[in-house]
Amino acid sequence: MKTKSHKRQPHCRFIALGLFSSVPLYLFLGSTTAKAQVGILDDIDNELAAAKLSQQAKLQDYTYKSGDFSMLLIPALSLQWNSNINLTDTDQQSDFILFPTLGILMNYPLTDLNTLQLNVTVGYSDYLQHSDLSTWFLSTGSGISFDFAIGDILFNLHDQFNYVQNSAQNAQVAGTGSFGTFNNSAGFSADWSLKYFDTTVGFDHQNTLATKSEFNQLDSSTETGYLREGYKVNSKLTTGVEGTIAYTAYDQDVLNNNTSYSAGVYGDWRPDAYLHISPRFGYVINQFQQTSSQLQSSNVDSWYLDLSVTHQLTKSFSYSLDVGHNLTPGVQSQVTEYWYANGGITWSFIKNFSLQPNFFYQHGNQGIGTTIINPANPNLVNEIYDWYGGGISFNYAITKRFAASLNYTITQRTSSAPGRGYTQNVIGIQLSYHSI
Secondary structure (H helix, E strand, O other), X not given: OOOOOOOOOOEOOOOOOOOOOXXXXXXXXXXXXXXXXXXXXXXXXHXXXXXXXXXXXXXXXXXXXXXXXXXXXXEEEEEEEEOOOOOOOOOOOOEEEEEEEEEEEEEEEOOOOOEEEEEEEEEEEEEOOOHHHOEEEEXXXXXXXXXXXXXXXXXXXXXXXXXXXXHHHOOOOOOOOOOEEEEEEEEEEEEEEOOOEEEEEEEEEEEEEEOOHHHHHHOEEEEEEEEEEEEEOOOOEEEEEEEEEEEEEEOOOOOOOEEEEEEEEEEEEOOOOOEEEEEEEEEEEEEEOOOOOOEEEOOEEEEEEEEEXXXXXXXXXXXXXXXXXXXEEOOOOOEEEEEEEEEEEEEEEEOOEEEEEEEEEEEEEEOOOEEEOOOOOOOOOOEEEEEEEEEEEEEEEOOOOEEEEEEEEEEEEEEOOOOOOEEEEEEEEEEEEOOO
């Protein structure tokens, strides 16, 4: 069903189109409050976000500017200590990890309605003792986006990509530090806004490749179409219907090819400039083809639910909360169904200082509707798990150009399957710079 980047990532077809962010570097200092995989709700949310990227980019600072062209560079250096790099229950191994990172945001408005944007965050995770885990990464949200208008219709063309290896960001994974994927998603959306109605349609093609051969069962391609029709009740409330259809074909015969359909209702309520409440509810149908030689899957139908709240309570205090129920493709099984709750607070209690505590929780059933044909394959699991934790970030703006942060995150996982529980502690520091 659905997720945003502040929820430990759920998306129902491995669609990984997140918000472009010029400084997503904190994600590599530990587990964040995102959902662990991708659910049906994200298919529309992330596309809507992609269609508004250039509007956000116009508000950014810049390192270099010539005419209408602007470019923002944000180099950063992070160091973290990880108590359990392989997410194991016993024989835990720790390491120090160095993260040099460069964020690049380029924006060029061709006209008032036509904007070209490039956003890339590239870095390297250098494990000082376990060099086999060291890897380059492209942060979620990296990509290129182009907006143009024809009459009253705003079109968005985009190609978004990420290459991330971080096992602790996915609740389905345990016992390895090398889980990761490369995702490339190219597509378009069209948004037609009238006095009382908003219509959004779109299509995306995504390729997913595992970063390590042990997870090659995830190598796949996905075609996704989506539609959202909203009615503006008044200037503060919009409600409507939404739906998606997606087809996923896997390169290997471990997971079954499948088609998913979803339909639901949503609301978007902004009673003032500080409070935003977004409920949604619907139903999803997954139909599986028997293309796997190792899994036999029956069709799986379920409901999805999401309630998202963001509130700027005072000038110095804000919070966010997201709770719901989701269904997502599995990593080592066919389908995972789970409940989730995520939240965070930002408190700017002193000038130039801010405190950001957060929490996350997920209760999942991995392997819904699936029978293992080949029980000798230890990589295929059926399990019930709880995955939860929290963290805190202490941030300080040293100058207008330099910022520093100290972070701590704890992640715990319990499982009905032997040896798939773990505890992980992460402590990190980060220095970042950008010119204004």
